[in-house]
Amino acid sequence: MIRVEHLTKVYDRRVAVDDLSFEVRPGEVLGLLGPNGAGKTTTLRAIAGILPPTRGTITVAGHDIVGAPIAAKSRLAWIPDDPHLFASLTVWEHLEFTAQVYGVRDWHDTGRALLARFDLGDRADTLADELSRGMRQKVATVCALLHDPEALLLDEPMTGLDPRGIRSLYEVLRERAASGAAVVVSSHLLAQLESLCTRYLILVSGKRLFFGSRDEILAQLEGLRGDATLEEIFFHATERGAVGA
Numbered sequence: 001m002i003r004v005e006h007l008t009k010v011y012d013r014r015v016a017v018d019d020l021s022f023e024v025r026p027g028e029v030l031g032l033l034g035p036n037g038a039g040k041t042t043t044l045r046a047i048a049g050i051l052p053p054t055r056g057t058i059t060v061a062g063h064d065i066v067g068a069p070i071a072a073k074s075r076l077a078w079i080p081d082d083p084h085l086f087a088s089l090t091v092w093e094h095l096e097f098t099a100q101v102y103g104v105r106d107w108h109d110t111g112r113a114l115l116a117r118f119d120l121g122d123r124a125d126t127l128a129d130e131l132s133r134g135m136r137q138k139v140a141t142v143c144a145l146l147h148d149p150e151a152l153l154l155d156e157p158m159t160g161l162d163p164r165g166i167r168s169l170y171e172v173l174r175e176r177a178a179s180g181a182a183v184v185v186s187s188h189l190l191a192q193l194e195s196l197c198t199r200y201l202i203l204v205s206g207k208r209l210f211f212g213s214r215d216e217i218l219a220q221l222e223g224l225r226g227d228a229t230l231e232e233i234f235f236h237a238t239e240r241g242a243v244g245a
């Protein structure tokens with residue numbers, strides 16, 4: 001569903017992502033891990049079509065994000081870590097706007113159900129400016145889900161959410177994956193990711209260090225117990241691992 005081939009992104013002269021290739025299949029939830037500055041946000045923004053790649057190709061549902069941006073973007077949803085909403089629009093007006101942009105019909109019931117799931121049922125008429133940071137994140141999430149995207153990209157989505165919000169988000173992402181969406185989630189909250197992700201991509205300095213399921217990565221690392229946590233795997237991989245797999 002998402003295919004990244006030889007992606008390189010250079011800012012000025014800094015190489016933020018270096019010859020990165022991976023794919024996310026329908027039904028998968030990929031955890032994008034790496035230290036600060038590893039290139040996670042750059043990778044997600046490139047897949048979302050916000051940053052043009054310096055080199056390499058990215059396709060979403062078979063559509064090239066550079067060559068066919070409208071077809072590719074209509075199939076994906078991008079939830080940045082600090083979503084910008086329109087200050088003078090209400091929550092409901094954000095849903096209306098999103099539905100218009102993506103050409104979604106008969107969205108009112110879905111919209112109401114999504115707002116209720118994220119505890120925003122009584123906030124439909126509230127202006128975005130009057131929402132808390134976590135609530136703004138929830139509105140961005142609801143808007144992102146409205147057009148039933150085939151690819152979902154989330155950058156640090158848990159940071160501002162309350163525990164119920166995180167639980168609702170996980171439930172929704174699992175449901176979307178079960179119905180065939182490809183999901184990519186970047187996060188530093190490794191303990192929380194463990195219950196969600198089916199595969200992981202560990203980046204260091206813009207390069208792919210490890211890519212695979214927990215067990216596949218574990219099999220390439222020596223000296224870890226079979227029941228090692230994702231946090232233990234991450235530290236072991238980033239401190240001792242060599243670029244590979």
Ligand code: ATP
Nearest residue numbers: 011012014016034035036037038039040041042043
């Ligand atoms: P974090 O965990 O801190 O969010 P990240 O893995 O998301 O980090 P990126 O934000 O993708 O990392 O940054 C990767 C590299 O690219 C870093 O060295 C960063 O300084 C650089 N970089 C990011 N954005 C820009 C920019 N707009 N201009 C120049 N360099 C940038």
